[in-house]
Amino acid sequence: MIRELEQYRDVAPKGTVELVYRLSELVQGKRFLHINAVRYGGGMAEILRRVIPVMKALGVDARWEVIAGTQEFGDVTRRIADGLQGRPETITDEMYQTYLGVTARNAKALDRDGKLDADLVFVHDPQPAALIEHRKGGKWVWRCHLDAGKPYRSVWSLFRRHVVKYDAAVFSLPEFSQRLPIPKFLIHPSIDPLTEKNRELSRAEIGQVLDHFGIARNKPILLQVASYDRFKDQLGTIRAYQMVKKHHDCRLVLAGGGVLHDPEGEAVLAELQKAVGKDPDVHLLQLPPEADREINALQRAATVVVQKALKEGFGVSVAEAMWKGKPVIGGTAGGVSAQIVDQATGFIVHSVEGAAFRIRHLLNNPGVVTRMGATAKEHVRRNFLITRHLCDYLTMLKLFCVE
Amino acid sequence: MSLSHTGSVFRFIACSEIREILGKQAEDARALAELLEEVPLDSVYYHTHSYFLRHRFIERTYPNDFAEWVGEQVRDHILAERLSVVDPFDFKSLEALREELISIIDDHLSGLMSVPRAGFGTPFHFNRSRILEVPTGLETRTLREFRDAISEVDTSAIYFHVFEAHLRLQREENDFSAWIRTGLNLPSLADRIKALNPYLGSLERLRSNLLTMCDDELARSGRAETAGY
Numbered sequence: 105m106i107r108e109l110e111q112y113r114d115v116a117p118k119g120t121v122e123l124v125y126r127l128s129e130l131v132q133g134k135r136f137l138h139i140n141a142v143r144y145g146g147g148m149a150e151i152l153r154r155v156i157p158v159m160k161a162l163g164v165d166a167r168w169e170v171i172a173g174t175q176e177f178g179d180v181t182r183r184i185a186d187g188l189q190g191r192p193e194t195i196t197d198e199m200y201q202t203y204l205g206v207t208a209r210n211a212k213a214l215d216r217d218g219k220l221d222a223d224l225v226f227v228h229d230p231q232p233a234a235l236i237e238h239r240k241g242g243k244w245v246w247r248c249h250l251d252a253g254k255p256y257r258s259v260w261s262l263f264r265r266h267v268v269k270y271d272a273a274v275f276s277l278p279e280f281s282q283r284l285p286i287p288k289f290l291i292h293p294s295i296d297p298l299t300e301k302n303r304e305l306s307r308a309e310i311g312q313v314l315d316h317f318g319i320a321r322n323k324p325i326l327l328q329v330a331s332y333d334r335f336k337d338q339l340g341t342i343r344a345y346q347m348v349k350k351h352h353d354c355r356l357v358l359a360g361g362g363v364l365h366d367p368e369g370e371a372v373l374a375e376l377q378k379a380v381g382k383d384p385d386v387h388l389l390q391l392p393p394e395a396d397r398e399i400n401a402l403q404r405a406a407t408v409v410v411q412k413a414l415k416e417g418f419g420v421s422v423a424e425a426m427w428k429g430k431p432v433i434g435g436t437a438g439g440v441s442a443q444i445v446d447q448a449t450g451f452i453v454h455s456v457e458g459a460a461f462r463i464r465h466l467l468n469n470p471g472v473v474t475r476m477g478a479t480a481k482e483h484v485r486r487n488f489l490i491t492r493h494l495c496d497y498l499t500m501l502k503l504f505c506v507e
Numbered sequence: 508m509s510l511s512h513t514g515s516v517f518r519f520i521a522c523s524e525i526r527e528i529l530g531k532q533a534e535d536a537r538a539l540a541e542l543l544e545e546v547p548l549d550s551v552y553y554h555t556h557s558y559f560l561r562h563r564f565i566e567r568t569y570p571n572d573f574a575e576w577v578g579e580q581v582r583d584h585i586l587a588e589r590l591s592v593v594d595p596f597d598f599k600s601l602e603a604l605r606e607e608l609i610s611i612i613d614d615h616l617s618g619l620m621s622v623p624r625a626g627f628g629t630p631f632h633f634n635r636s637r638i639l640e641v642p643t644g645l646e647t648r649t650l651r652e653f654r655d656a657i658s659e660v661d662t663s664a665i666y667f668h669v670f671e672a673h674l675r676l677q678r679e680e681n682d683f684s685a686w687i688r689t690g691l692n693l694p695s696l697a698d699r700i701k702a703l704n705p706y707l708g709s710l711e712r713l714r715s716n717l718l719t720m721c722d723d724e725l726a727r728s729g730r731a732e733t734a735g736y
């Protein structure tokens with residue numbers, strides 16, 4: 105019995121923990137290296153922080169290395185990431201040389217300690233992707249967590265030369281990928297049910313958070329958790345709420361970050377404040393990146409969760425809300441509609457009016473809220489938990505390194 | 508016969524699926540048929556059989572990806588219904604299943620003035636499956652043990668022994684019914700399990716049906732033993 109894995113036995117679907125044990129037996133001693141740019145922050149780092157110790161305990165030689173960068177390197181890789189997601193960006197030759205130079209220094213440092221040698225190397229996102237130029241042994245896979253479905257052409261053509269040298273690439277959705285001469289695989293992101301953002305909370309803990317934000321519990325709460333960014337369409341959610349408000353006395357909570365030191369975020373927040381006016385039932389919360397418990401409590405306190413983004417990555421916050429037994433009303437952007445089973449775990453909508461209509465439907469039918477919420481939780485249990493991700497990783501390791 | 512009788516051993520095998528993106532996408536029903544013609548059979552498998560491995564809990568409106576896309580994205584409900592009624596268990600091979608699906612789409616399109624498109628919906632993305640067999644180490648010798656294993660095992664094992672068995676062995680019998688017939692000598696239970704249509708429900712529904720059938724058999728046998736038969 106491995107303690108790191110056993111803690112998931114009560115939350116994973118029946119038989120899944122046993123399946124992970126059996127899968128790990130097929131890849132005993134195999135060296136599985138993950139490389140990315142950050143140790144903390146972001147869903148991917150959150151999952152790696154849990155997955156690596158579990159795999160190690162199971163007898164897989166799993167490691168996680170983080171590359172070091174400079175301010176200039178950070179700037180170039182941000183431009184590359186934005187360009188891959190379709191934003192017009194210019195990468196000058198000087199910038200590109202900076203990217204290659206810092207990558208070479210990282211490769212040298214990692215190689216000095218023999219850290220680049222593994223049976224399977226997963227390189228996450230664009231920052232460390234050029235390490236492929238310094239590959240040693242083993243199979244190399246580029247894991248793209250971004251929506252690279254419609255990249256800015258000049259950035260993609262510059263970056264593609266590195267990607268094609270990998271043995272395979274992994275994307276979160278088929279539509280996030282590009283034409284490539286290497287095999288492309290599909291792995292959905294996942295959530296960890298035991299982290300501060302997703303663990304069970306007591307009524308008292310939820311109450312404390314609501315009290316802290318001055319949110320009374322005397323009305324149904326509609327919630328959208330998203331950074332203050334035009335693509336998240338909080339304005340659309342406010343309009344939907346205003347349509348609903350004529351028929352149902354409810355509250356709207358918009359919670360997100362992205363305002364501090366970000367003029368665009370500040371502008372979006374100012375627009376939202378203007379749209380809300382003096383409505384005391386709308387709460388615009390600015391949360392710091394580490395506000396995991398607060399988000400958890402808000403999701404658990406909500407009656408209905410809305411995720412009406414116009415452009416979105418996979419949007420794993422949908423799965424987080426569903427895990428708390430909440431029906432989610434979401435748009436068609438990114439991975440939102442891949443997580444919602446329309447009319448079973450929530451509703452997929454195409455307009456502000458559609459969102460308002462479905463919110464009204466749910467507020468009118470508390471029994472449907474309960475039933476959909478319960479279905480949503482089971483759907484996440486079977487499709488979007490870290491235990492499924494472990495199975496995916498172990499299966500990839502077996503397929504790439506043992507056969 | 509007594510249900511404590513030890514027959515041959517049944518070994519449970521689970522499976523894990525890795526999904527490969529083929530990079531081919533259809534915007535309308537004609538392109539769907541044309542691409543269906545050229546994709547590898549693993550892709551036909553992915554969008555029909557292993558659809559159930561990905562939807563283990565919630566029963567969907569349509570029982571395969573093709574029907575779901577045509578119904579939900581193209582909104583051609585007649586074609587969606589015609590594709591829904593195709594039962595992969597009726598086909599001995601994936602090639603025959605592919606031909607049937609193409610034939611239905613072609614026949615439907617021949618009666619239309621224009622080809623329905625996804626319009627505001629999303630295109631159909633062709634993927635394919637890579638299935639890894641995973642021995643669970645779980646062995647059963649009696650119906651009681653079998654029933655308990657079914658209640659606890661990962662649903663991928665149920666998928667493997669019912670859905671995969673159909674293609675692997677190219678016979679109507681699935682692994683469970685075959686073992687219950689020959690290993691436990693319970694032909695009537697075997698017949699009932701063989702008659703289960705896995706394409707009408709989810710893997711969890713299938714688990715539940717299997718448990719009910721085993722429990723009925725155990726209760727019936729218990730009554731028979733009490734009565735001294």
